[in-house]
Amino acid sequence: MSESLCRLCNAQATLQHSHILPAFVFRWMRESSGGGYLRLGMTPNRRVQDGLKQHWLCMDCEELFSRAETDFAKKVFYPYTNGSSSRIIYGEWLLRFCVSVSWRVLQFYKEKISLNNFGADEISRITEAEAAWKAFLLAQRRHPGSFRQHLLPLDAIQSITFRQDLSPNLNRYLMRTTDMDLCEGKTASFVYSKLGRFVILGFIRQDRPNQWQGSRVQLRTGLIEPRKYTINGGFWDYLNVRARFVADLQSSISPRQIQKSDEARRANLESYVGSDEFLALLNDLSMFGEAAFAQDDLPEEGGSKESKTSS
Numbered sequence: 001m002s003e004s005l006c007r008l009c010n011a012q013a014t015l016q017h018s019h020i021l022p023a024f025v026f027r028w029m030r031e032s033s034g035g036g037y038l039r040l041g042m043t044p045n046r047r048v049q050d051g052l053k054q055h056w057l058c059m060d061c062e063e064l065f066s067r068a069e070t071d072f073a074k075k076v077f078y079p080y081t082n083g084s085s086s087r088i089i090y091g092e093w094l095l096r097f098c099v100s101v102s103w104r105v106l107q108f109y110k111e112k113i114s115l116n117n118f119g120a121d122e123i124s125r126i127t128e129a130e131a132a133w134k135a136f137l138l139a140q141r142r143h144p145g146s147f148r149q150h151l152l153p154l155d156a157i158q159s160i161t162f163r164q165d166l167s168p169n170l171n172r173y174l175m176r177t178t179d180m181d182l183c184e185g186k187t188a189s190f191v192y193s194k195l196g197r198f199v200i201l202g203f204i205r206q207d208r209p210n211q212w213q214g215s216r217v218q219l220r221t222g223l224i225e226p227r228k229y230t231i232n233g234g235f236w237d238y239l240n241v242r243a244r245f246v247a248d249l250q251s252s253i254s255p256r257q258i259q260k261s262d263e264a265r266r267a268n269l270e271s272y273v274g275s276d277e278f279l280a281l282l283n284d285l286s287m288f289g290e291a292a293f294a295q296d297d298l299p300e301e302g303g304s305k306e307s308k309t310s311s
């Protein structure tokens with residue numbers, strides 16, 4: 001393969017075919033789906049099985065990312081998701097991991113989607129954030145400055161009394177879905193990366209930092225545990241909107257894919273019933289009743305939609 005510039009260190013190199021969102025999350029989705037076909041995420045057709053990949057990084061930078069990924073997967077992601085540990089002390093690798101994910105997703109929006117919807121001020125902040133994250137990852141600066149990272153561990157919810165109009169796949173979304181976005185809000189803008197039960201927010205602008213307490217990733221060490229997280233109220237609406245977006249995408253899956261999925265489940269019924277995917281579905285059923293199945297409806301003929309982020 002011909003050489004190009006590594007997006008992180010700018011070295012001329014043979015670039016690796018690497019994941020935007022870490023590979024272990026897609027592995028986990030496969031392992032914990034009980035043999036069923038995966039239909040969660042922003043690209044519900046085939047592609048979600050392995051996640052999006054790009055030729056972006058040289059071998060050294062790929063290595064750098066993969067070390068932090070291994071730490072996060074082993075010490076945070078699996079223990080929390082499997083319920084074997086909910087109180088986790090982290091080291092310096094956590095900030096490196098979160099920044100690496102935010103940087104990759106931002107790079108993806110810049111290069112593969114577009115920043116056309118953003119105004120000049122926001123674009124200059126995005127450019128600053130990108131430079132700060134890059135310099136931090138390359139150990140050229142000690143911390144990412146005001147472009148902070150927040151990590152929110154999520155789980156199933158029983159009810160939200162102060163919110164109406166909840167998406168009937170909300171628990172499946174919170175517990176299992178992989179998703180990414182570049183969001184410009186009224187009081188904050190951030191890169192949003194969702195990895196199963198974890199949300200990483202890489203802030204580009206944060207006008208009211210006191211609305212986000214308990215979730216900030218510290219430079220050296222800190223604790224992830226069940227506690228009161230203060231998050232901006234609008235952020236719950238945002239999660240609900242994302243869940244609905246995913247439900248809409250899923251209702252666009254081709255009948256053939258649905259059939260394959262159902263067949264796979266039937267063939268693996270025992271493991272499906274014990275799976276995390278089934279548990280997430282149960283949570284939605286107990287919260288929303290039959291409406292939880294709404295997204296499994298067959299689409300109308302020719303009614304297939306594509307996510308703008310699916311290519």
Ligand SMILES: [Zn+2]
Nearest residue numbers: 006009058061
């Ligand atoms: Zn590199």
